[in-house]
Amino acid sequence: MADSAPQAGDPGERLLALIGQFAAEVHPRHVTPVTLTSSFERELGFDSLARVELLQRVSAAFHIELPASALSATDNAAQLLRLLDQAGGAGAPPATVIDLHQGSAAGLPDQAATLLDVLAWHVAHQPERTHIVLHDDRHDEHRLRYRDLLEAAREIATGLVERGLLPRQSVALMLPTGADYLASFFGVMLAGGIPVPIYPPARQAQLEDHLARHARILANAQATFIVTVAPAKALARILQASVPGLRAILLPAELRRPATPLPFRAAASDIAFLQYTSGSTGDPKGVMLTHANLLANIRALGQACGVTAGDVFVSWLPLYHDMGLIGAWFGSLYHGIPLVLMSPQAFLARPALWLQLISRHRGTISAAPNFAYALCLRHVGADTMRGLDLSSWRLALNGAEPVSVDTVTGFTRQFGACGLSPQAMTPVYGLAESSVGLAFPPLMRGPRLEVVARAGFVEAGRCLPAGPGQDDTLTLVSCGLPLPGHQLRIADELGRELPDRQVGRVEFRGPSATAGYYRNPQATARLCHGGWLDTGDFGCTMEGELFITGRSKDLIKRGGRNIYPYDLEQAIGEVPGIRRGCVAVFASADPASGSERLIIMAETGSQDPAARAALRTQLQQLALDVIGVPPDEIILASPHAVLKTSSGKIRRLACRQWYEAGQGAAFHAHPMARLRLAAARARVTLALRVAGAWAFGAYAWAVLAALATPAGLLIALLQRPALGRRIAHLAARCLLRLTATSIAVDGLERLPRQPHVLLVNHASYLDTFVLTALLPDRPGYVFAAKQELRRHALVRAVLTGLGAIFVERADVRRSADDVAAMAAVLARGDNLLVFPEGTFERAAGLRAFHLGGFMAAARAASPLVVAGLRGTRAALRDGSWLPRRAELALTVGAVFQPAGTAWRDAARISAPVRAAMLALCGEYDAQGHP
Incomplete structure (x- = not known):
């Protein structure tokens, strides 16, 4: 085309x-x-x-x-x-290419604690090196060095201080991409202020309405100034009426002053800037991001991307959103790589220009939402493609909105003719609450697509692999593993972690995580719980990799813009002819474009065609006034058609599901009584499920206390290990029976009759109870317990009453005494049970082995037996004290004979042992993971 x-x-x-x-x-x-x-x-x-x-x-x-x-x-x-x-004929970037790599790079500011430290480091070590190449609307390019940015920022900072800006006061920035934005952002930070980037108006005709929608953000941020474009100055009185603390609307040129010494020195714990997640909601949420948060994320992203001094980042992403601001600009700044920057408007006017700049400047990294790749697919034709060389592009990051499988495969196929590597397309996942990045796939692997059965996904939330030839399927795209130093989990409605391939809420934690929302404790309380942050998205993991399956939030994303439905629903409810409180606004996926369609569903009793047509026109205009974009479809539904919860809240997700199932026809025809009944049943089922889970947990703990208290005291008093193990065995079996816990056991007959070392994976506190109940108690198994348990008198007495030995798990191979003690257990005819991982963690995966058990087996010439436990991590996860029902299994596997008594012999045999355990325990190999 x-x-x-x-x-x-x-x-x-x-x-x-x-x-x-x-x-x-x-x-x-x-x-x-x-x-x-x-x-x-x-x-x-x-x-x-x-x-x-x-x-x-x-x-x-x-x-x-x-x-x-x-x-x-x-x-x-x-x-x-x-x-x-x-207009003239189609233009092109200039022929002259700016040298982006002058001389050798100076390295990285590893010791920097703030973004200001990062900029100062580069100015001190390589002031003349190109930081940014600004590509303007006339295809002219302007070089910005590190020294240029710092000098311009100091001039802006001086102007702000002279106007009375105090440390930690906020300053809103509503500027287009360009040198003024870059200088103003760092200028605010140098002056001690907190930048608040907000998006500039799309059209001058809507400027007043646009700024009015931002008034709530400015009020929440307690903005002292707003730095913006000239046409906005006339509206200062309107905003000042809504935001009493807003002193003035300023232009960058008005702020520039000869630079003077600036006394403020930012700390790593200071808020670097506020990233607001919406401008159209009555509950604005400003994500607080500290310098420490940002640098942790940038460093982790650099490690995940394998950034080197030879990289070049090309970006058109807006600088008021985290992906463009942190991922493109701050990431390039920290790693000292050139950033070629064009405006979002230039990209939207001519998508091919993005690819031409990558080709021209030999760009290696670029990022965009899915819609941008789809736009290039439709509008970069054969003539333009013949002039493109995309062979340098090693990371085409795709994030910030749902990733379309068709777009991923189509873009890779079409632009492979221009040299694009099949492995370059890289779907990623992140959110402002984690600074920008959270999950990243292995480098140069290419997209990982998983085809799952639709029935299991819809009915049980399970992402099971589709069978051969199965038609009713879904294809999910992996976003990769958590960034180094970060963790994520999939949790159910009770906050319990779910196993692989089970859909739940995606939660995370790590050094990039925000402490919450600025001056919004209610929203912060909803975000943070139990040390985890809720992303608002649904997803699952497969072998530790994250797959996003849908949004749990009501957020609607259109072309990189965030829309919340509440304000529009309220406004529509005030329209005569529309039933108040009976309006649903939701997004529906458009497979053709890979983006979302905005749907308005409103109840009305009117059946007159002319009146309904007038309502459609009025609602379309209202949507423009309230949220700044028109709807894709307006459904005038019959009374009682909009689904609600028992408390009267709109069930937008259910409305969307019915719309997509029947393309809206059902909304016009009847009030969907059957769906109401199904919804009521679902609410009752969920309530019963929650109550049942809590009841089972309380009952299990009560049974455990009733059994463990007398058994533990008896074991501690007797101090007769053989009898103690018998008592523990009977108590553990009673616990399983009274809690109706069934465990699939396989391979106990493979246990040798001679003394041996049993090696089992460790995933939960339940492991010891399960093994004590299932393994033979005569002659029994002596547990190798971690040294820290000796500090608790009662625990120590119980464990010594069971004959347990205490080992130093931190570095057991250097503890000859521990190895000797374990070998002595075997020599006297007892069996030894060892968790070679040493301990367990919340995150799934089989971790690195300690070799003490291997050395003991070699010294005693005893066999090594491998076993695998499944399900205990799901039944009682680390950090959770609410046990749940889960499918448990113990499988005894292969028997190995030690080949020698040296440490290297133990290390050598640990590899096949580990492989055997991985096959039995059902977890992925996490050796070497942080």
């Missing part, structure tokens, strides 16, 4: 025909006549992404490059026609 030939005829007629055809595609059910003055937004219902698509088609049809401003400067065909008259 991008290289189609222009048609003959009058340009105005051709343009109207093209727009009319496009309007019919966008809203096939509501065809509106197109005239030269028909508003793209208010009358034709084109949102920002639709206007991008339209401009691409116009450029292709007329063989003209429209300016980047066309997206914001045109709202009807007449305005677009004037731009066509003024």
Whole structure:
């Protein structure tokens, strides 16, 4: 399409025909006549992404490059026609290439504690080196060195201090991509303030409404100043009325002053900036990110990406969102690699320019949401592709919105002809609450796609592999493993961690995690619980890798913009003819574009066609006024059609599911009584499930206390290990029987009759109870317990009453006494039970082995027996004290004979032992993981 030939005829007629055809595609059910003055937004219902698509088609049809401003400067065909008259032929980046790597790099600011330290380090070590190449709308490029950025930032900081900015006061930045934004951001930090990036207006005609929507953010942030573009200054009085603490709206030029010494020195624990997750909700959430958070994330991302001094980052991502601000800019700054930066508007006006800059500057890393890759697929034609060389592009990061399998495979296939490596496409996962990045796949592996059975996914939330030839399937895309030093888990509604392939809420923790939302304790309480942060997304893990399956939040993302439905629902409820409190606004996936469609479902009792048509027009206009984008579809539903909870809250997810199942027809036809009944049943089922889980947990603990107290005291008093092991065996078996815990046992007959070392994986506190109940008690097994347990008198007495030996788990191979003690157990005819991992952790995976048990077996010439425990981690996870029912299994596997008594012999045999244990325990190999 991008290289189609222009048609003959009058340009105005051709343009109207093209727009009319496009309007019919966008809203096939509501065809509106197109005239030269028909508003793209208010009358034709084109949102920002639709206007991008339209401009691409116009450029292709007329063989003209429209300016980047066309997206914001045109709202009807007449305005677009004037731009066509003024525009020239399709342009291209200049031929001269700026040298991005002058001399050798100085290294990395490893000791930097703040972003300001990072910039100061580069200025001290390589001030003349290119930091950023700014590509403007005229295809001119401007070099910005580290020294240039620091000097400009000091001038801005001096101006802010002179105007009275105090440390830790916030300053809002609403500026387009450019040198002023870069200098202002660091200028605020140098002055001691907290930058608050917010997105600039898409169209000047909507500037007042745009700023009014930001008033709540500015009030929550207690912004002292807002630094923005000239047209916004006239609206200072409006914002100051809503935000009493806002002193002035300023231009960067008004702030520049000759730099003076700045006394403020930021600490690692200081808030570096606030990242607001929405501008259209009554409950604004400003993610607090400290310098320590940001640097931890940037360093982890650099490790995951394998960043070197030879890399070049090319980006069009907006600098008011975390992916462009932290991932592209701050990441390039820290690692000392050049950043080629263009504006989002320039990309939207001409997607091919992004790829041309990667080709021109030999870009190695670039990132974008899925819609950007889809846009290139549709609008980069054969003529442009012939001039592209994408062989340098090693990381095409795809994140910030749901990843489309079709887009991933289509982009890789189409641009493989331009040298793009099949392994370059890299789906990733992150969120502002984790600074920016959270999960990253193995380097240069390419996308991992998992085809799962739809039935198990829908009915039980299980992502089971689809069988051969199975048709009803879903394809999920892996986002990889947690970044180094970070953890994630999948949890159910009780906060209990779920096993692999089970869908639940994605939660995380790590050094990049925010402490919460600025001046919003209620939202922070919903975010943080038990040391974990809720991402608001559903997902599952497979072999430790994260697969996102859907959003649990009501957040709607459109073209990189976040929309919350509440304000729009409230406003629509006030419209005469609409039933108040009976409105649902939700997103529905559009497989064709890989993005989301915005759907409004509103109840009305009116059946008059003219009145319903008027309501549609009014609701479309209202959506533009409240959230700044038009809806894709408006459903005027019968009374009682919008689903609610028992407390009266709108069930948006259920409404979306019914819409997607019947394409909205069911909403028009009846109130969906059957769905209400199904919803009621689901609520009752969930309530019973929750109550049952708590009841079982309380009962299990009560039984344990009733059995363990007398048994433990008796064992501690008798101090007769053989009898103590018999008592423990009987008590553990009673515990399993009274709690109706069944365990699948296989291979006990393979246990040797001679003394041996039994090696078992360690996943839970339940392991010792399960093994004590299942293993023979005569002659019994002596546990090798960690040395720390000796500190507790009662625990020590019970363990010595069982004959346990205490070992130093930190470095057992250097403890000859521990090895000798274990060998003595075997020599006297007892068996030895060893957890070679030494301890267990919350996260799944078989971890590195300690070799003490191996050395003891070699010294006593005793066999090594491998066994695997399954299910205990799910039954009682580390950090949780609520046991749950789970499928448990113990399998006894192969028997190994030690080959020698040296440490290297023990290390050599540990490899096949580990492989055997991995096959039995059902967990992935986490050896070497942090």
